[in-house]
Amino acid sequence: MTERKTIVSVKGLTKTYDNGHQALKGIDLDIQEGEILALLGPNGAGKTTLISTICGLVSPSDGSVSVAGFDIIKDFRKTRELIGLVPQELTLGAFDKVINTVSFSRGLYGKPADTALIDNLLDELSLGDKKHSMVQQLSGGMKRRVLIAKALSHEPRVLFLDEPTAGVDVELRKDMWAIVERLRQSGVTIILTTHYIEEAEEIADRVGIISGGELLELEEKQILMSKLGKKRLVIELKNPVDALPAELDEYGLTLSGDGTKLTYTFDARQERTGMTSLLSNIATAGLVVKDLNTQQSSLEDIFVDIVAAEA
Amino acid sequence: MNTEAVKAIYKNEMRRTRNTLLQSIAAPVISTALYFVVFGSAIGSRIESVEGVAYGAFIVPGLMMLSLLTQSISNASFGIFFPKFTGTIYEVMSAPVSFFEILLGYVGAAATKSFILGVLILITATFFVDLRIAHPFWMIGFFLLTCVTFSLFGFIIGLWADNFEKLQLIPSLIITPLVFLGGSFYSVDMLPAFWQKISLLNPVLYLISGFRWSFFEVSDVQVGISLSMILLFLLVCIAIVWAMFRTGYKLKP
Ligand SMILES: Nc1ncnc2c1ncn2[C@@H]1O[C@H](COP(=O)(O)OP(=O)(O)OP(=O)(O)O)[C@@H](O)[C@H]1O
Ligand SMILES: [Mg+2]
Numbered sequence: 415m416t417e418r419k420t421i422v423s424v425k426g427l428t429k430t431y432d433n434g435h436q437a438l439k440g441i442d443l444d445i446q447e448g449e450i451l452a453l454l455g456p457n458g459a460g461k462t463t464l465i466s467t468i469c470g471l472v473s474p475s476d477g478s479v480s481v482a483g484f485d486i487i488k489d490f491r492k493t494r495e496l497i498g499l500v501p502q503e504l505t506l507g508a509f510d511k512v513i514n515t516v517s518f519s520r521g522l523y524g525k526p527a528d529t530a531l532i533d534n535l536l537d538e539l540s541l542g543d544k545k546h547s548m549v550q551q552l553s554g555g556m557k558r559r560v561l562i563a564k565a566l567s568h569e570p571r572v573l574f575l576d577e578p579t580a581g582v583d584v585e586l587r588k589d590m591w592a593i594v595e596r597l598r599q600s601g602v603t604i605i606l607t608t609h610y611i612e613e614a615e616e617i618a619d620r621v622g623i624i625s626g627g628e629l630l631e632l633e634e635k636q637i638l639m640s641k642l643g644k645k646r647l648v649i650e651l652k653n654p655v656d657a658l659p660a661e662l663d664e665y666g667l668t669l670s671g672d673g674t675k676l677t678y679t680f681d682a683r684q685e686r687t688g689m690t691s692l693l694s695n696i697a698t699a700g701l702v703v704k705d706l707n708t709q710q711s712s713l714e715d716i717f718v719d720i721v722a723a724e725a
Numbered sequence: 726m727n728t729e730a731v732k733a734i735y736k737n738e739m740r741r742t743r744n745t746l747l748q749s750i751a752a753p754v755i756s757t758a759l760y761f762v763v764f765g766s767a768i769g770s771r772i773e774s775v776e777g778v779a780y781g782a783f784i785v786p787g788l789m790m791l792s793l794l795t796q797s798i799s800n801a802s803f804g805i806f807f808p809k810f811t812g813t814i815y816e817v818m819s820a821p822v823s824f825f826e827i828l829l830g831y832v833g834a835a836a837t838k839s840f841i842l843g844v845l846i847l848i849t850a851t852f853f854v855d856l857r858i859a860h861p862f863w864m865i866g867f868f869l870l871t872c873v874t875f876s877l878f879g880f881i882i883g884l885w886a887d888n889f890e891k892l893q894l895i896p897s898l899i900i901t902p903l904v905f906l907g908g909s910f911y912s913v914d915m916l917p918a919f920w921q922k923i924s925l926l927n928p929v930l931y932l933i934s935g936f937r938w939s940f941f942e943v944s945d946v947q948v949g950i951s952l953s954m955i956l957l958f959l960l961v962c963i964a965i966v967w968a969m970f971r972t973g974y975k976l977k978p
Contacts, residue, residue, distance in 0.1 A: 469819040470819050471819050473977050473978075491727070491821040494821040497819070499819050501815055503812055506813060509741070519820075520733075521733025522733050564816065
């Protein structure tokens with residue numbers, strides 16, 4: 415992963431809105447070509463502001479952004495040609511036909527009309543039969559697909575998806591990830607924001623955590639999970655116990671209802687996990703271990719931890 | 726220059742017109758026809774002629790200007806205001822399109838619509854009155870210049886307005902009165918001396934006067950002054966747009 419080229423480079427980016435609110439406080443971020451980067455963060459963290467700035471919708475207060483080596487302001491034509499954006503809001507002209515609005519997008523990006531390409535794209539997004547429908551007659555999920563079709567109409571190399579699965583049913587979400595996967599296969603770099611941590615966990619290569627306008631963490635998903643992740647050690651006992659023996663007080667164990675399972679939570683980042691002494695103390699207490707099993711905490715746990723620590 | 730983008734915006738705007746054909750073309754044509762019936766035939770039959778021109782014909786240039794001004798402004802202002810209002814402007818703003826190209830697409834489309842409308846009104850007029858055009862080239866010149874200038878003006882209003890009220894404010898509070906008082910339906914000579922002087926402060930008077938001259942060679946002010954006035958207004962609009970473009974006016978937070 416590390417030998418990959420940087421495609422989007424954000425340096426010291428700050429944004430203070432006209433009302434004085436500082437939405438970005440010095441973001442440094444290198445996005446690698448071909449990766450899927452998930453940006454996680456609570457409401458108002460600055461995710462949309464970050465994406466909008468890179469796409470040219472918000473003027474930066476300070477710092478710089480380059481895409482494929484071109485500055486987003488000086489060389490805006492070159493950078494924007496490479497970028498596709500699916501906005502968070504369902505913004506579509508009500509009186510347009512699907513085919514027209516998608517062709518319009520392609521034209522805006524300076525590409526000559528290409529009916530075959532647009533038809534393909536619409537089919538791929540299961541919009542083939544809606545080609546001549548008016549946008550306002552489509553369901554929310556369908557509109558979301560139209561927005562994706564618009565963003566892909568000019569064959570971008572970098573795709574920004576701002577909460578693509580907000581308000582989308584399970585079926586469509588699965589479709590969406592299939593599309594994302596196909597795009598990744600073709601080498602498109604994808605940056606998405608989401609509130610569904612399982613999603614980031616499932617499809618992202620790297621995860622960035624934004625809160626209060628700052629990038630708190632940026633790591634490959636596995637590293638983030640192992641580095642920051644708490645682990646749980648579940649100890650299954652041969653014979654059930656009524657209460658925890660006094661020898662084990664210091665470990666903060668929890669005992670399952672049937673008295674056969676002890677759960678020990680430890681921080682994988684720590685040098686000493688306390689596991690060895692726990693196990694020997696269990697033996698001292700005269701308990702017989704039947705099975706051991708460790709579990710990694712999910713991104714959700716990590717996320718909650720990091721954001722809580724900052725607050 | 727991203728010509729594909731200009732074409733895309735232009736075509737999209739023209740398509741919007743086709744979808745709302747009744748509202749954007751038929752309505753102004755019908756209301757113009759009504760003006761002819763009321764002013765040209767009913768009242769005009771009592772007025773012999775103005776400066777040697779039959780009253781029905783005399784009001785044609787003024788009526789055209791009335792429609793061109795109001796429709797150019799409303800088309801262009803709505804054309805840019807609507808995507809701002811619905812949020813679809815994001816797409817234009819994040820595309821590799823310069824402000825100038827955006828302007829060209831939207832203003833070009835609005836001006837084209839006005840031009841088509843003006844031609845339709847002219848054709849409608851021939852059903853009611855005998856028309857002769859003394860200086861066709863000047864006529865076309867004034868015609869085009871008006872379409873472009875006031876579409877540009879409308880674009881500025883559309884950019885500036887952040888709600889529907891503001892969008893209507895300037896057209897209804899300033900433009901309509903100026904057009905009516907600018908000699909659409911009368912020659913300024915018909916007014917008392919005091920009001921004649923006041924009328925000279927009305928920029929629209931110069932426009933209508935020049936346009937009428939190209940038809941009938943009668944005018945309230947010299948045609949050269951008329952032309953200078955409209956060119957001046959065009960320059961002012963260009964300067965405003967340029968300043969807006971420099972600051973990314975209200976389009977980017
Ligand atoms: N145009 C604006 N003017 C002023 N403040 C703004 C503007 N847009 C966003 N903000 C503020 O900036 C902060 C970051 O907003 P942003 O939309 O980037 O958050 P987000 O991470 O995308 O949140 P969400 O998950 O809710 O979409 C918020 O506090 C928001 O209120
Ligand atoms: Mg957002």
